[in-house]
Amino acid sequence: xxxxxxxxxxxxxxxxxxxxxxxxxxxxxxxxxxxxxxxxxxxxxxxxxxxxxxxxxxxxxxxxxxxxxxxxxxxxxxxxxxxxxxxxxxxxxxxxxxxxxxxxxxxxxxxxxxxxxxxxxxxxxxxxxxxxxxxxxxxxxxxxxxxxxxxxxxxxxxxxxxxxxxxxxxxxxxxxxxxxxxxxx
Amino acid sequence: xxxxxxxxxxxxxxxxxxxxxxxxxxxxxxxxxxxxxxxxxxxxxxxxxxxxxxxxxxxxxxxxxxxxxxxxxxxxxxxxxxxxxxxxxxxxxxxxxxxxxxxxxxxxxxxxxxxxxxxxxxxxxxxxxxxxxxxxxxxxxxxxxxxxxxxxxxxxxxxxxxxxxxxxxxxxxxxxxxxxxxxxxxxxxxxxxxxxxxxxxxxxxxx
Numbered sequence: 235x236x237x238x239x240x241x242x243x244x245x246x247x248x249x250x251x252x253x254x255x256x257x258x259x260x261x262x263x264x265x266x267x268x269x270x271x272x273x274x275x276x277x278x279x280x281x282x283x284x285x286x287x288x289x290x291x292x293x294x295x296x297x298x299x300x301x302x303x304x305x306x307x308x309x310x311x312x313x314x315x316x317x318x319x320x321x322x323x324x325x326x327x328x329x330x331x332x333x334x335x336x337x338x339x340x341x342x343x344x345x346x347x348x349x350x351x352x353x354x355x356x357x358x359x360x361x362x363x364x365x366x367x368x369x370x371x372x373x374x375x376x377x378x379x380x381x382x383x384x385x386x387x388x389x390x391x392x393x394x395x396x397x398x399x400x401x402x403x404x405x406x407x408x409x410x411x412x413x414x415x416x417x418x419x
Numbered sequence: 420x421x422x423x424x425x426x427x428x429x430x431x432x433x434x435x436x437x438x439x440x441x442x443x444x445x446x447x448x449x450x451x452x453x454x455x456x457x458x459x460x461x462x463x464x465x466x467x468x469x470x471x472x473x474x475x476x477x478x479x480x481x482x483x484x485x486x487x488x489x490x491x492x493x494x495x496x497x498x499x500x501x502x503x504x505x506x507x508x509x510x511x512x513x514x515x516x517x518x519x520x521x522x523x524x525x526x527x528x529x530x531x532x533x534x535x536x537x538x539x540x541x542x543x544x545x546x547x548x549x550x551x552x553x554x555x556x557x558x559x560x561x562x563x564x565x566x567x568x569x570x571x572x573x574x575x576x577x578x579x580x581x582x583x584x585x586x587x588x589x590x591x592x593x594x595x596x597x598x599x600x601x602x603x604x605x606x607x608x609x610x611x612x613x614x615x616x617x618x619x620x621x622x623x624x625x626x
Binding site for chain 1: 434436437440441443444447448450451454455457458461462464465468469471472475476478479481482485486489490493494496497500501503504542557560561564570572573574575576577578579580581591593595597609611615619
């Protein structure tokens, strides 16, 4: 039996194989080139970072030696700074109310009503409530006029008359004010 | 037939070179990965070192900036601070503070109760029932901050000037343990001024 070879099909296979090999070769060359470049870059980075790391270690050692030399003072100053900053924080929450009371007294003195304060309350935001008691209606009106004066109002961020009451039996007029005093801190 | 052999030879030659290159690529990629891993390790170490250095630098600056002013008397100042803000709070310390407050102002603390809603981890809020003369209560109003040998604050003052012989007075007492972890954490920008020292000395005089 005569054997036949299909030359066309073999050529196609050979060409495909060659093409794959060529592509494979190109890809491997490309990968290798990328590898070489990447390796160079990474190696450079490695050396650079290693040098930086050594510098940082030296720096750390220098600071550690300084702190070690002053170890006792370091502990003391850390304690001092911590407690002192707490002290300042806590003090800020204090109303310092009595100094504001005295300030209110000095504001009221020119009107002669410093002794007429009936109730007084102030918090650490300088939110103020106080009442003034007088025995006549005219005095009450004078007090109201006094609190409308600009030189009096400049001591307050805000001030409003909350109520004006009369006690029938004792004939007393009570004015209750609330507002915010200017900070003295 | 000869053509086919040539082709086979060519393929085998190219095949070997491709295989060799693939192996070389793999070696390179493995080495790159290894180097990348090492670089990441160094980078991480650098970051943690930088954080440590920042803390050490801060401590060093804190020492450097304050050594001249504080070195001689810092122990004394710390004693003052530790007494007004002690590390821990005990019942007896509170009682002792109130006794000192009574002795120095002349008021009588009839009773006290804890304001639980206002009390926190480092703050004990108490409501004191006080009796005394007008003068003694005014002395209390002016000096309650340190006369008890402790820092005391009052967040809201409320009274009736006419009936100033008995009242309720709110005070807060504070305590805070010296934080060991804060060692090295003090900001280097903290510079204690001579005014601060004067302030501590004024407190010391009142204790």
